[in-house]
Amino acid sequence: MADVARLAGVSLGTVSNVVNAPDRVKPATRRKVEDAIASLGFTPNTSARTLAAGRGTLVGFVAVDLGNSYFLDIARGVEREADLGQQSVLLGNSDVDLDKQTGYLKLFEQAQAAGIVLAPFDGPMDEARRLRQRGLRVVNVNWPGEPDESCGVVVDEVRGGRLAAQHLLDQGRRELVFVGGPLDLTAVRHRFEGASAAAREAGVPLQLVTTAALTVRAGLAVGSDLLAQDAAARPDGIVAASDALASGIVQSLLLGGVRIPDDVSITGYDDNHFAQGTTLPLTTVGQPGVEMGGQAMRLLRDELDNPATHRHETVVLPPRLIVRGSSLQRPGEGS
Amino acid sequence: MADVARLAGVSLGTVSNVVNAPDRVKPATRRKVEDAIASLGFTPNTSARTLAAGRGTLVGFVAVDLGNSYFLDIARGVEREADLGQQSVLLGNSDVDLDKQTGYLKLFEQAQAAGIVLAPFDGPMDEARRLRQRGLRVVNVNWPGEPDESCGVVVDEVRGGRLAAQHLLDQGRRELVFVGGPLDLTAVRHRFEGASAAAREAGVPLQLVTTAALTVRAGLAVGSDLLAQDAAARPDGIVAASDALASGIVQSLLLGGVRIPDDVSITGYDDNHFAQGTTLPLTTVGQPGVEMGGQAMRLLRDELDNPATHRHETVVLPPRLIVRGSSLQRPGEGS
DNA sequence: TTGAAAGCGCTACCAA
């Protein structure tokens, strides 16, 4: 920066101003400085800047599982919104591992991140709490804010479960099964609650089949169990707690000669990218990942920019039923 | 840090030493300092440290498409190897967008990253070259090193294409088709070359069907085209340039009543996670993503630690044929 | 509108 100042014939402070507050410097001077910057290929040193200014410009996004396209969508939302505010986003993938999550949170703390967006592991959040106590702003996404402590952006999972079940009921399905697990996952419980409520209100029984994971493999297993049953005893509507699960069930049933959606209607959950372009596209409940990320970043920025007036809040976004071939009996019917 | 020094009754330099070179300080003193650090909850300020030391400890991984599990595997390899060397990895997802890639490279430059691992967009690499000229070490992954400029880690795509085609030939297939595109993707061209060579050597024709993208959707389209053909005219072996493509073709053909692998054998490419747990698991060519990431990080560390003796090199890793149900006619047969 | 100078928190060197 000293070189730039010398070449432009101005002082350090002036160079700093054209970089950070161009309006405060006379256009002619600014030009000279900008030319010098360009011809020297000058790039400001973030460490020095952060150190001197006492606050960084970097935003961290720590995601529980970047292998799930939903979280990648959230990341995209965070990035897009951050761009609007001259902030940059770096990603940490905690890979469903609490230690890695803690490690990334520490890393961002040490790097003097301006703030953190956290899509947490479904578990203890001690480290996040510690960071907040040290003054680092962290907002949750896909997890509610902690009362009086932080903001959060979530999607209404109960409503999502209800949407899926109601959709099947609307199509005249009366033998419903909810497939999902493990039940200590909050999201799975909520989705089941919603589906239960819808079934109860319709006076229809809803059977629960729990799985050990939300994977394709688990779905395939459920599918074979279903095939082993007497055809008459099989459900005519299945609410799966994830697209992967639904996909496994669909594949298994199709090859077993079951007609979908004629014999059995199936819904998935998450609107994962892999489930969109398949032969029998999956009806699913979509979560507005990009929007969630954007909202989270907006909450974070408000907290950063207006620390005095900011009030913590948990934004609840509605899920959206996306009707595709796995549940739609005749085109144009259904909700 | 001053507080720590005061509370422990030592100087700043000593505190710095217990943090960075614990061996250089007497155990008793070290204990005192460590206690002080713990009781004050002291966290070193990365910006200050980086500024003073002149070099950072952060490693950036810029990936062209984190939505592809292959790149996520590479990221895992980079992380694992970085952990061994006290370095931290942060991710940037360029999302198949050259501008975003450039943006992340700049970001890591400004953040004084120790080095960068780059899985580049298949296109111009001007920015990466600029960074190298400014002294930042960047090693390529999934892309060869630039001669005399940088290291790289790649997988032998030609060999991969050959493996897939040879596998089908070994099973007696004689009407082969290679499906993939666009052909300006280097990897696709190489895979086709390899498949071609294998077919040529076996005296078998290999037809080329180009697609606009390597997606499931494109695969579905190819599948319907195939179904529209006279059954006798259809190929009995298909080498697809990606798992997504293969998956689309498989789904389409299966629903059209074609028996796989009896009537048609199909291979994919990438060993993507989504292709592993399906009803008809895909035979595919796997790329050792985790190992590639690890190698890249190791090359980067060598370049960082031994700038004098380091010699640039491009490590070529072999792909691996993974035989699953989509090509294996009778269990135990095949290669 | 610009210049001068005092740090930001830490590392690295040299002296003790």
Added chain:
DNA sequence: TTGGTAGCGCTTTCAA
């Protein structure tokens, strides 16, 4: 083995 001290490159007052 430890303490003292000079910066690292920038932002940010305060004066000019």
